[in-house]
Amino acid sequence: MWKIIPNVMEKPDILARSINETLVMLGWSGGISFALGMFLGVVITVTKKGGVMEIPPLYQTLEKLINFLRSIPFIILLASLIPLTRLIMGTAIGVRGAIVPLVFGTVPFFARQIESALAELDPGVVEAALSMGSSPVEIIFRVYLKESVAPIARATTITAISLIGLTAMAGAVGAGGLGDFAIRYGHQRNQIDVTYVTILILALLVSVIQLSGNLIAAKNTH
Amino acid sequence: MITLENVCKTFDAKEGKVEAVRDVSLNIKQSEIFGIIGFSGAGKSTLVRCINLLERPTSGRVYIDGIELTGLSEHELRQARRRIGMIFQQFNLFASRTVFQNIAYPLRRGGLTSKGIGDKVHELLELVDLSDKETAYPSQLSGGQKQRVAIARALANDPNLLLCDEATSALDPQTTLSILKLLKKLNIQLGLTIVVITHEMSVVKEICDKVAVMENGFVVEQGEVFSIFANPKTHISQDFIDTTTNLSKINSLIEEKNAITSLKPGECVLKFRYLEKNAAEALVSTISRRFNIDVNIIFANLDWISGAPLGGLVSVVSGDRRGIDAAIEYLESKNVEVEVILDARADVENHTKCYGEA
Numbered sequence: 001m002w003k004i005i006p007n008v009m010e011k012p013d014i015l016a017r018s019i020n021e022t023l024v025m026l027g028w029s030g031g032i033s034f035a036l037g038m039f040l041g042v043v044i045t046v047t048k049k050g051g052v053m054e055i056p057p058l059y060q061t062l063e064k065l066i067n068f069l070r071s072i073p074f075i076i077l078l079a080s081l082i083p084l085t086r087l088i089m090g091t092a093i094g095v096r097g098a099i100v101p102l103v104f105g106t107v108p109f110f111a112r113q114i115e116s117a118l119a120e121l122d123p124g125v126v127e128a129a130l131s132m133g134s135s136p137v138e139i140i141f142r143v144y145l146k147e148s149v150a151p152i153a154r155a156t157t158i159t160a161i162s163l164i165g166l167t168a169m170a171g172a173v174g175a176g177g178l179g180d181f182a183i184r185y186g187h188q189r190n191q192i193d194v195t196y197v198t199i200l201i202l203a204l205l206v207s208v209i210q211l212s213g214n215l216i217a218a219k220n221t222h
Numbered sequence: 223m224i225t226l227e228n229v230c231k232t233f234d235a236k237e238g239k240v241e242a243v244r245d246v247s248l249n250i251k252q253s254e255i256f257g258i259i260g261f262s263g264a265g266k267s268t269l270v271r272c273i274n275l276l277e278r279p280t281s282g283r284v285y286i287d288g289i290e291l292t293g294l295s296e297h298e299l300r301q302a303r304r305r306i307g308m309i310f311q312q313f314n315l316f317a318s319r320t321v322f323q324n325i326a327y328p329l330r331r332g333g334l335t336s337k338g339i340g341d342k343v344h345e346l347l348e349l350v351d352l353s354d355k356e357t358a359y360p361s362q363l364s365g366g367q368k369q370r371v372a373i374a375r376a377l378a379n380d381p382n383l384l385l386c387d388e389a390t391s392a393l394d395p396q397t398t399l400s401i402l403k404l405l406k407k408l409n410i411q412l413g414l415t416i417v418v419i420t421h422e423m424s425v426v427k428e429i430c431d432k433v434a435v436m437e438n439g440f441v442v443e444q445g446e447v448f449s450i451f452a453n454p455k456t457h458i459s460q461d462f463i464d465t466t467t468n469l470s471k472i473n474s475l476i477e478e479k480n481a482i483t484s485l486k487p488g489e490c491v492l493k494f495r496y497l498e499k500n501a502a503e504a505l506v507s508t509i510s511r512r513f514n515i516d517v518n519i520i521f522a523n524l525d526w527i528s529g530a531p532l533g534g535l536v537s538v539v540s541g542d543r544r545g546i547d548a549a550i551e552y553l554e555s556k557n558v559e560v561e562v563i564l565d566a567r568a569d570v571e572n573h574t575k576c577y578g579e580a
Contacts (some may be wrong), residue, residue, distance in 0.1 A: 017323075070358070095372050121310070122314065124314040125314050125315075125316060125317075127276060127310070128310065128315075128372075129306070129327075130276055130303075130373075131274055131299065131303060131306070131307075131308040131385075132303065132308075132327065132328040132376075133300040133303035133304035133379075134300070134301060134304075134306065142327070143316070146316075146318065146319075147316055147317065147318050149318065149319075171437075220318060222317060222318055222359035222361055
């Protein structure tokens, strides 16, 4: 091992810390984004024209907000959110400082993914539920969400994987993580084996997420 | 039981306003099977959605069991909808739920224990003859089985009204028949009132007591199925009836100059239509014996509608001129409509008994 990846073997503690930082960022921002994005995705689905809780002004507003946030490149979002991050988290650097921009970068994307996942549901099924006297809230939980587990699992997989990409960029605000590890040692100090090991670890992480997403989707497709 | 009063429904489309339903008033009685027939785009699917207010009428009122649905709050309306079952052309089952869970869906609203729900679901499965499919998913079922599940689900809250939106249009003829039989059974066994939306006259003929014919959003004709079949007043009703008989094929045979239509002198082609419940009488053999004429049947179509025979036949009649005239007179006295389609009798004058299109 020392011969193949000498620079990595020199600092296993830093590698371990970087993996941990990446997982912490992923866990927190992923969890928060999942909840907010799901909520937003459901809201834009049901409030649009013809939805079960039609509220056009709300839909229009959210629609524009999502488009606006999605149009900002993440690295710029990161910089522009510094004051807000400081306000919310008390600091704009480190893992804590990265969570706010990661959430802002992920939620609009995930909301769109959820919207298209829910749009896969046959409108006839919603109509059938309405004809049985289901309320809008019942339709959200017992029809939209229950019937869309497979497409939601696929949407979550795509979002989680793109979130891993974002955490690497968050290294720019000193958040650490694997991306920061690879840039600092692999690129800046020309320790090429560090870069390759990082790539392998990220590939492994992505595979695990993709496999579990596929598994959940398959289990819920009948 | 159901009363629609001047119901109108207008949609705003890009091309301007679309009047899907125009000033429709209907009365549907308890335990009746009421058909609404029309070509696609006639507004029948919109009309049936105006009954349970899945589409809120632009104007007009809807009453069910004396309650004005159009005057209810959203919450009250949801309560009312639980007493109105509805089934659809595409079945609209929950794909991620088993047959059992699909039928249990409307039951899981509190009030029932899980054992109570189980018992009810089993009872419903038995009713629709699908007890062995409880754990199957919809994708594992045939079209007919899916519709049976949908019917069971629609009946879960013991409604007294079932709305069927083209419920058999996606099924093959045999399966259609079995679903129609099931609906008829439910109608008799449970006293269920059923509204059937369809574009197939054969469906109306099979199970409906009354029918309304729709065209361009209007109900152009309505009444007992038997009397509409016997005596349609509008062109469109006649068109629908023609789809269920082969009698009008004689016209294309004449156009094609088929050999059978080239008459010998003394022959004529007649079309008889039974207008009353007398087809059971042996009319053809009676006239051939009594008036000494030959009746060669080319087309015949007899159907049993609302418990009475209905239909007619097209035949080449040959014989003595006086015999034929007397036979026609005799048939008319028995309430059989006689139409002379082709005439090659000796000394043809304008035959006074020649009927135009009914």
